[in-house]
Amino acid sequence: MINSTRRTFLVCAAALGGVALLPRNALARAAAPILRAAPSNAQLVPSQYPATPVWAYATEGVGTVPGPEIRVTAGEWVRTRLVNDLPQSTAVHWHGIRIANAMDGAAPLTQTPVEPGSTFDYAFETPDPGTYWYHAHHNGTEQIGRGLAGPLIVEERDPWLGQPGAATRELTLLLADWLLDDDAAIVGGRWDDLHAASHSGRMGNTITVNGKTRPAFDLRLGERVRLRLINAATDRVMPLALPGLSPRLVALDGHPVPPRAVETILLGPAQRADVVIDAPQKASAALSLQLNPGNGEWSGIAGFVLDGDPVVPEPGEVRPLPAWGTLAAPDLTEPLRAAVVMEGGAMRGMDGASFRGERMGFRDLAANGIVWAFNGVAHGLEAPMFRAQRGQTVQLQLTNRTFFPHAIHLHGHHCEVQPRSGAFNQPGDVRDTVMVGADETVDVAFVADNPGKWMLHCHMLSHQQSGMMGWFEVT
Numbered sequence: 001m002i003n004s005t006r007r008t009f010l011v012c013a014a015a016l017g018g019v020a021l022l023p024r025n026a027l028a029r030a031a032a033p034i035l036r037a038a039p040s041n042a043q044l045v046p047s048q049y050p051a052t053p054v055w056a057y058a059t060e061g062v063g064t065v066p067g068p069e070i071r072v073t074a075g076e077w078v079r080t081r082l083v084n085d086l087p088q089s090t091a092v093h094w095h096g097i098r099i100a101n102a103m104d105g106a107a108p109l110t111q112t113p114v115e116p117g118s119t120f121d122y123a124f125e126t127p128d129p130g131t132y133w134y135h136a137h138h139n140g141t142e143q144i145g146r147g148l149a150g151p152l153i154v155e156e157r158d159p160w161l162g163q164p165g166a167a168t169r170e171l172t173l174l175l176a177d178w179l180l181d182d183d184a185a186i187v188g189g190r191w192d193d194l195h196a197a198s199h200s201g202r203m204g205n206t207i208t209v210n211g212k213t214r215p216a217f218d219l220r221l222g223e224r225v226r227l228r229l230i231n232a233a234t235d236r237v238m239p240l241a242l243p244g245l246s247p248r249l250v251a252l253d254g255h256p257v258p259p260r261a262v263e264t265i266l267l268g269p270a271q272r273a274d275v276v277i278d279a280p281q282k283a284s285a286a287l288s289l290q291l292n293p294g295n296g297e298w299s300g301i302a303g304f305v306l307d308g309d310p311v312v313p314e315p316g317e318v319r320p321l322p323a324w325g326t327l328a329a330p331d332l333t334e335p336l337r338a339a340v341v342m343e344g345g346a347m348r349g350m351d352g353a354s355f356r357g358e359r360m361g362f363r364d365l366a367a368n369g370i371v372w373a374f375n376g377v378a379h380g381l382e383a384p385m386f387r388a389q390r391g392q393t394v395q396l397q398l399t400n401r402t403f404f405p406h407a408i409h410l411h412g413h414h415c416e417v418q419p420r421s422g423a424f425n426q427p428g429d430v431r432d433t434v435m436v437g438a439d440e441t442v443d444v445a446f447v448a449d450n451p452g453k454w455m456l457h458c459h460m461l462s463h464q465q466s467g468m469m470g471w472f473e474v475t
């Protein structure tokens, strides 16, 4: 798959007319490849059960779940033509890429949604190496809930794989959460269920890893592998564990962290973690990637099968990923201070909020499918939450006055978690999606160096859809 997508997804020289930046094989990749979104079928569950009708992306042939892996090297461009063969409008967002605003796919803010039968050409540079993903950004709960998501991998310019202390191999694992009925069909028709939306969101009953329930991966004895974990669930927070595999975290949301040993990895919706694992030197009990669905019980969602002769010598200390070198450090001497206060949902509720420019009480909001707000504004598209000058440091205070955690995603930027970091973060982590626990306040800071109108929303898509959305502007 990697080879075919490397061929299919055109990457070409940076805008500078920079011949020196032309990647190898640039000519072979000269046509804008297609990314078609269309109904398809996927065998999510074991083959004694029916295949699931899904919506899926394809570069050629029929759509797959997840969509084809797009893989480039930092500094290269992705060019693709979205072809919408879905029964409804759509747009593609390249989650976590510090992208030019017009290519962000954040309908309706940065583009109008692409109607059925229409196309839209995306072309963008990928400045920073790391693990990203792409997904539909219109009717997200339904479109991602039906399968419109895929991995977007930006490799380091100087390969890390194969270096001393690095991994010899990597695996991309895209995790999704499906709500299936007894015939393995997606439970539709309740994408805007306000009961779910006012709680933790739409929870599935079937976890897949790369579009399969409990797939198995081979591991050589003693082998060091880099896992690129992506939480592509619409709403589910995923506590993960890799017992017996000594997991070390090396990147969050694509951005490197000094390698740290972790017992569990908590991935909110849209978050990614790069984790280095070491297979045991001797055959051992069954190994798996485990998920805790919230009841305290861990269960395997992917298995690892040990095989082959032990790797010698043992790989030793984990080699850190190379620093990005592209992200400006926040200057906190005179930042622009902005705040996002989250309100609403079950157990707390809210008195009222403004929606489409009109102040409404709780009942009218609910009648409009709204149960959440940011700073007293629900689904705020009319005006930005704040405006920053290009190059200005923004210190953003994220306050959660609700009973539920939220996964706050900033488009176009990555932010640094400040000392007040809450239970889900560590100060200094750099992320594009930040979990804020119930009743927590988390401070983040970033340099607003990417001009445009950028969405800021909860990535629990049921929450986004029912009010937790706004935007900020960099001018």
Ligand code: C2O
Binding pocket: 093, 095, 106, 135, 137, 270, 409, 411, 455, 457, 459
């Ligand atoms: Cu991954 Cu606005 O989204």
Ligand code: CU
Binding pocket: 405, 406, 407, 458, 459, 460, 463, 464, 468
């Ligand atoms: Cu939320």
